[in-house]
Amino acid sequence: MAPIPEPVEHLLEAALVGELTVIDGHGRPVTYPLIPLYDGERIYLTSSALFSRKLEHIRGNPKVSLSITDPVAVGGATDRATIQGDARVIEEDPHGGWERLLPIWEKKEPAIVAFLKVRVALPLFFERALIEITPRRVLYWPDGQAGTVPRLVTVREEAA
Amino acid sequence: MRTTPELGPRDGLDKLATYPYAVLTWIEPTGYPVSVAVDVDVDRSAGMIRFDRPAGLAVPLDRDISLTGSHIRPQPGYGYDERRHVTVWGVASVTDGDRLALAPSSAWGWDEAEVPFFEYSERSVSKARRYFDALSRERGTPVKPRLSLPFLVLRSTRLPFLSATIVPVVLGIVIAASHGSFDLLTAVLTVIGACLVQLAINVSNDVFDTMQGADDANVTPTQFSGGSRVIQYGLVSFRGMATLAAVLYAAGALVGLLLLALRGSPALLAIGVIGLIVGIGYTAPPLKLVYRGLGEVAVALGFGPLMLLGAYVVQTGGALSWEPFVASIPVALLVALILYVNEIPDRRGDAHAGKRTLPVRFGRATVVAGYRIAVAAAYVAIVAGVLADSWIAPLPMLAPPPSWPPQVSSAGITSFVTLPLGDLMLDIASMYRATGAGLPTVNGNSGFLPTHYMPLQRGLESRDDTALDALTTFGPMLVAVDRAASQSADRVAWLQRYSNSKEIFSDADATWFKLPARARPASACPDATVPVVAMRDWWGPLSANVLTDGDDATIWMTAETQHAGDLLVLDLGRVAHVDRAHLDP
Secondary structure (H helix, E strand, C coil), X not given: CCCCCXXXXXXXXXXXXXXXXXXXXXXXXXXXXXXXXXXXXXXXEEEEHHHCXXXXXXXXXXXXXXXXXXXXXXXXXXXXXXXXXXXXXXXXXXXXXXXXXXXHHHHHCCHHHHHHHCHHHCHHHHCEEEEEEEEEEEEEECCXXXXXXXXXXXXXXXXC | CCCCCEECHHHHHHHHCCCCCEEEEEECCCCCEEEEEECEEEECCCCEEEEECCCCCCCCCCCEEEEEEEEEEEECCCEEEEEEEEEEEEEEEEECCCEEEECCCEEEEEEXXXXXXXXXXXXXXXXXXXXXXXXXXXXXXXXXXXXXXXXHHHHHHCHHHHHHHHHHHHHHHHHHHHCCCCCHHHHHHHHHHHHHHHHHHHHHHHHHHHHCCHHHHCCCCCCCCCCCCHHHHCCCCHHXXXXXXXXXHHHHHHHHHHHHHHHCCHHHHHHHHHHHHHHHHCCCCCCCHHHHCCHHHHHHHHHHHHHHHHHHHXXXXXXXXXXXXXXXXXXXXXXXXXXXXHXXXXXXXXXXXXXXXXXXXXXXXXXXXXXXXXXHHHHHHHHHHHHHCCCCCCCCCCCCCCCCCCCCCCCCCCEEEEECCCCHHHHHHHHHHHHHHCCCECCCCCCCCCCCHHHHHHHHHCCCHHHHHHHHCCXXXXXXXXXXXXXXXXXXXXXXXXXXXXXXXXXXXXXXXXECCCCCCCCCCCCCCCCCCEEEECCEECCCHHHHCCCHHHHHHCCCCCCCCCCCEEECCCCCCCCCCCCCC
């Protein structure tokens, strides 16, 4: 897969929160703040079974976008980006399948490991599905200003 | 209090106004959502949000678009907190030239300052159940949330609450033992049996509460709430919990029958039967004590008198006494208070389910006053019980510091020592006594044994006059020889022999001497050099070579640095005044 532009990768790696937008059954955008987890190729988010409405929407329409807009959540960086892509819900094992991304999650939210150790206190929170986003197009605002035309980058599939 | 994250459009607009910017989102003709951060002007009076068109992007004016505000506060090393977000929807229109305006038609959001995360999660349990139901249908096989077996046992039986059982049972056994009745086997069986019954009651209460819809109605449970919620979470089926309760009851009953066989008594049988009726009837029909406003009384009765008296009669073979009953009162009150405080966050759910708990029936002020009164009553019961039973006398109390005998005057005295030196209790008593008279004391230390203390102790215990000589160079000294310590007669005889000593008083506790001041020798070391005849440390004879060979690794026998407690005895072969030691190979 062709790489996501480097500045946007930096935003993904730094962001404590991003805005995932999915499309509901009425064709309306619904936005959820979530922690973006980037493994260098694809973008992942996790969703607890408790807050699984977004998963229903994705099953109905996999076209999503993820925006990184909050300078406070990216250590002060002022550039902004929106990544459009196709989402896939991975839920073969809601109990533990998502834990393969725990190392990336822990870097952003160290306390999650301690919470997981006492999952008995909130068991359903740790029944989670993964949302895997394959990026298709990136809109990037180097100055973060909506008054500036964004740079558009089409992310191509890598040749097999 | 909100029941869902749905908001009214006006609330959504007001909340969005608190964010520094908003994320404008719409669906592009390609079918993908697109978002861009925009600065917004919120006109509350007009119920309108205005913002500039984003450059290079076409915002649709014929369908719903959204504006989202999102906030977290990063917490390095932890993650983040202060989570909140809000989204408003509406159709945009052109205003003020090229600006866009949106009047929200709907909104939703969450602010953890308003709805704590734990509560938000509990309110979302039905979504999780729908999620697993859908997953099960899709796969054609049941998919359920899971917990590891230890966690599942911990949660479904509410194991940590066993402390409320173990305390009264052990207390009953201890009181019986103090009355001369103790049998280890039945004591252990009593604890096991009581725990099994308690776990059975916990599980069966979940079953009955679920039957009556109480746990489903409670969407604000705390960690300490009555129900385990494993049925609501789908972790254990209703049938599974009912079976578990039956198994635990059967095991508890088996232990109860065994105890009856071993220590059979009508009192034990009666207590066991009443306990079971109260425990099961707490939530189960037809009694449903908690639904009739008798929940707190039932818990107090079950965990107080019934547990304590039950454990007591097992040990005594049926004999009853007032003491375990009196001792059960504070236990009953304090355990009932555990229930009471946890009924407070549950009161809405309890009220909805028809449970007439005290926090449901009374207002805030009465509930708080009730808590205070019950806590005070628990401690009053403890004190009153101790006083009434004259238990104070046999309690092993530390003797008060000895008083200064009126026959002994501290006038003109510079220091004070109690012999033997180095006995912890005597040292402490000596410090108290000297402090009372305003005198410096030789006894005692801060906990870190000073290096000079042990040689002084050894000197005094070997009846070495030079130890007293050294102490009296500071001025006249009082010496109290403790009569209860071993070798006290020998110490007294030594003090009587000591030059110019004066025995001033003696009673059963101590013999008192006054030692005159001695002049400090003009030269502390009248002998120019006194050779060391022998040396030893804690481990035995020691060669001077290890101290004088200049090799750091052999100093003090080990490579370790010196520390408190090390011992080096230099034997000079005769009595000598030593000013300083010089180790020369």
